Amino acid sequence: MRQGHTLDELDYHAGLFPFGPIFAFVLCVIVIAGQNIDAFAKLDWSNILITYMSVPLFIFFYLYYKLRHHTHLVPLEKMKLK
Numbered sequence: 001m002r003q004g005h006t007l008d009e010l011d012y013h014a015g016l017f018p019f020g021p022i023f024a025f026v027l028c029v030i031v032i033a034g035q036n037i038d039a040f041a042k043l044d045w046s047n048i049l050i051t052y053m054s055v056p057l058f059i060f061f062y063l064y065y066k067l068r069h070h071t072h073l074v075p076l077e078k079m080k081l082k
Helices: 019-033 037-042 045-052 054-069
Strands: none
Touching: 037 045, 045 054
């Protein structure tokens, strides 16, 4: 739309957009948060660390990749759509 096109010109249309991606994101957050809810109830820090150590690890590797390869977001006006 920023480049003067309509959504009907796109080759792919997500079936439940925008509800589908939002629902999937919320569901992922619920699954990650609910992995070990018992550890939070008992404040068992070792179990909390073991269960959720993948989250900061993912953030670390994501930021490492972004900094190492100097990637950046492409503005909507400069994206090649077709």
